[in-house]
Amino acid sequence: MGTFTHGATEWDVACPRRPSRVAGLTMAGFRVRDLDPLRMVPHPAVTLLLEFGAGSTVLDCAAGRQERGSIVAGPGLGTGGAVRARGVNVECVQVRLSPVIARAVLGASPADLDGAAVPLGDLWGREASRLREQLGDVPSWQDRFALTEALLARRCAAGPPVDPEVAWAWHRIAVSRGLARVDGLAAEVGWSRKRLWSRFRSQLGLPPKSAVKLVRFDHAAHRLVAGEAAARVAADTGYADQSHLHRDVMAFTGATPVALAAEPFLAVDDLAWPGHGTPGRPHVPAGQRPVRGPESAQPPH
Template sequence: MRPAVDQCADAAVWDVARPARPSRVAGVSLAGFRDRGLSTAGHRAIPHPAVTMALDFGADPLIVDDAAGRQRRGSLVAGLGFGPGAVRVRGESFQAVQVRLSPVIAGAVLGVSPADLDGAVVALDDLWGRRASHIREQLADASSWEERFAVTDAMLARRSRAGWPVDREVAWAWKRILAGRGRVRIDVLAAEVGWSRKRLWSRFHAQIGLPPKRAAKLVRFDHAAHRLAAGEDAARVAADGGYADQSHLHRDVVAFTRATPATVAGEPWLAVDDIAWPDRRAAPR
């Protein structure tokens, strides 16, 4: 495993494992996390354009505190973008397999539409009942990260086959938003798929979990946040990212994270991101 360096503390906080091979399921990315017991304050979760599952199996639970003051423990599902405001992740000695699901396949895997999550963080037990406990037991019994990844991937493959696909037009619109790094006009997308703007808004929102304009803003923010974390100048990031000006970038960052661009640039979450998901620009789709 590789240690994830905490830029705000004095040592590595999480060990990170990556699978040797990509998932057999298109639109799925996996990584393993193990807390090293060096930080209990928690870290700000930076919104990402994927539905996130955390399959917890450690001695102590993964804990997530959302912007409304609610707390979730153990295995979790976070809707696209983590919902409004700041979300913090913490826990001592937790271990978890994190799954990033493209919203195109998230409904099939989860058994509920991403729109039903409404961007919130929910306990996996609330979605899957006893099946969530079963996967936890399997992961705890596994003797290696590769075995845990194999168990997780097999489960995801079974569930994705049993689920339902999104509309072809919706999947295509999501792919275009990703390819354009959020710099797309929704009326142009609607015209390209042959739908009215209203129909695209309705079907996209119902199946992806966000309205198309909000989804495009999230994708644009994701690229901007990683460029800020890489040390790039905020004015250049704003200009290249399609923001009207640096103030526009500032407002979007605050809206997604309740933190300034300078603060977000130093968040350990983004440093971990590049260790756990080195191919993040290629997946999930």
């Protein structure tokens, strides 16, 4: 377990000892005695916040809405800087799910979340409360990770996969770090633009153009946190210029690039998800690479 310090607050951070056997699933454990209001920075994944113990987490959302306890959030939660997390004696396992496996794991499409946070119990019923009890009963973080992975693996195996063409389009966006040409995705998988846009949105929770912007922003944001100059980051990550990067960061977070670079939500990633701070870890399930039309070869890498 490591310790992340931000101001006067210390976070205990735990990581699994091995990568998950479920492709597209990553986890970290957090224990924070007094969590000051924390800006939720949009991320290109579906997030599960699995709470346990006697503490309490509060998510302050737009329009004065609040969510407490274990929640699930669609890709891009916090866009506009409107969501803050706070709490006392917080203990939780945070799971990041590739949008490609999220529908199977959740039992509902990420599109139903519409980028917002909802109580996990709304989707899983009593299974959500049982999981909280089980996480509190096991003696170590590694046991909690194993318990969580086993549950999510079962749900993933039983749930419906996304279309291979949709998985491949997400793969292209992810490996390019948001630099993929959106108009070329449909041609790559042999679908019409209208069909791909509709299936992508309904199965992953956001349209391809929004996915490209979110993945590109996430990569740029982590480079800003790493201390790189905004002008260099803009030039390397596909923005027209530094002003374009500034506008995108403001739109996603309500903060300037300078302020974003100090956000603990991002700064803790190197400790909690070593090597996974940016979305360059695509997930294409086995056997789900699409073909170009009914009889043709697979699209190129």
